[in-house]
Amino acid sequence: MKIPFNKPFLTGKETKYIEEAVQSMKISGDGLFTKKCHQFFEENYGFHKCLLTTSCTDALEMAAILIDIQPGDEVIMPSYTFVSTANAFVLRGAKIVFADSLPDHPNIDVSKIEALITSKTKAIVPVHYGGVACDMDELMALAHNYSLFVIEDAAQAIDSFYKGKPLGGIGHLAAFSFHETKNIISGEGGMLVINDEQFAQRAEIIREKGTNRSQFYRGEVDKYGWMDIGSSFLPSDIIAAFLFAQLENIGSIQAKRISQWNKFYEKLKPLADKNYFEILQCSEEKTNNGHLFALIMDDLEERTALLDFLKSNGILAVFHYLSLHKSPFYSSKHDGRILENCDRFSDTLIRLPFFYELSDEEIEFICNAISQYFDEK
Numbered sequence: 001m002k003i004p005f006n007k008p009f010l011t012g013k014e015t016k017y018i019e020e021a022v023q024s025m026k027i028s029g030d031g032l033f034t035k036k037c038h039q040f041f042e043e044n045y046g047f048h049k050c051l052l053t054t055s056c057t058d059a060l061e062m063a064a065i066l067i068d069i070q071p072g073d074e075v076i077m078p079s080y081t082f083v084s085t086a087n088a089f090v091l092r093g094a095k096i097v098f099a100d101s102l103p104d105h106p107n108i109d110v111s112k113i114e115a116l117i118t119s120k121t122k123a124i125v126p127v128h129y130g131g132v133a134c135d136m137d138e139l140m141a142l143a144h145n146y147s148l149f150v151i152e153d154a155a156q157a158i159d160s161f162y163k164g165k166p167l168g169g170i171g172h173l174a175a176f177s178f179h180e181t182k183n184i185i186s187g188e189g190g191m192l193v194i195n196d197e198q199f200a201q202r203a204e205i206i207r208e209k210g211t212n213r214s215q216f217y218r219g220e221v222d223k224y225g226w227m228d229i230g231s232s233f234l235p236s237d238i239i240a241a242f243l244f245a246q247l248e249n250i251g252s253i254q255a256k257r258i259s260q261w262n263k264f265y266e267k268l269k270p271l272a273d274k275n276y277f278e279i280l281q282c283s284e285e286k287t288n289n290g291h292l293f294a295l296i297m298d299d300l301e302e303r304t305a306l307l308d309f310l311k312s313n314g315i316l317a318v319f320h321y322l323s324l325h326k327s328p329f330y331s332s333k334h335d336g337r338i339l340e341n342c343d344r345f346s347d348t349l350i351r352l353p354f355f356y357e358l359s360d361e362e363i364e365f366i367c368n369a370i371s372q373y374f375d376e377k
Helices: 015-022 033-044 056-066 083-091 136-145 197-207 213-217 237-248 250-273 300-312 342-346 360-376
Strands: 049-053 072-078 095-099 104-107 121-125 149-153 172-176 190-194 294-296 349-351
Touching: 015 033, 015 237, 033 049, 033 056, 033 190, 033 237, 049 197, 056 083, 056 190, 056 197, 056 342, 072 083, 072 104, 083 095, 083 197, 104 342, 121 136, 136 149, 136 294, 190 197, 197 213, 237 250, 250 360, 300 342, 300 349, 300 360, 342 349
Parallel strands: 072 095, 072 121, 121 149, 149 172
Antiparallel strands: 049 190, 172 190, 294 349
16 A cells, blocks of 8 residues: 555546636636635635735735845744744845744744744744644743734644634735645635725735736726835636635535544554654644644654654655754854754654545554554563
């Protein structure tokens, strides 16, 4: 049996909607399906304004422009994250100040943030790792006290909640991903969520190459011109057509993924109870959106050995992020603080295969292989 790490899931209507988009003769940005996607998120999650982008990276770059990041500004974020989280702000000249993760979860340790705030700090970027919420009440209170912007990196956090509030709907701005490894996909793709109304009009302009073309198309101005800096951040309506077919099925997709998560947990908890590893999970006030299933091993050697064993059995499990503060690009710019928890997750976290079409038999096979590994030790 060969089990890949990820397999994109198609609901069945993707190509039908793509054909509809093509036949509409409006396949550039902001066509019929883009509007349907925007409406879906605004109505179902209460986001103030949504704008599809070509990637979550683009959404983060738009956020950096919107809060007017300038050279020398400081932005606080976790080191245990994908490079796009940092790149978006580095491109505008910001200095990234990395914070450590929690002892029991890769999310940013909010208790460590205040000590990192200086007169140059402009924003905090929490990353909801695995779709599990950061401690947003404490973080938003801190941001309010110091007049800082909060940009949620919600790349993995669709349909996940914190104390009843949807992730991506708490900070001033938020960025989502619809990459093929996410719960809801469009191949590549992302979305900027604007929760602070002051950014809504400018976000449209930045997304349309710095022009007010969106207002022109709505008949609000009689011609459009160059109003601001910007770029071509909006996706083709073909991408939105694919995405809308997924969104129509978000309920069944999420239910299946959470059911799969629970099956993994049920089968692997007895091994975790023997202290072979920890299972990455969440608290009652932070929902599990079934994005990933992760194990935390004792050390790098153990992780490497288990990954190799699983691979020899046809199971492609993977490790995840490497600490950004130790990266070849940024290590010389880091202030030298040791980020112990972040480094531990970089060395010990394993992501198991996890996708919609993963069968009960495959879950059983993976769990049995893990059990066999520890039995043979």
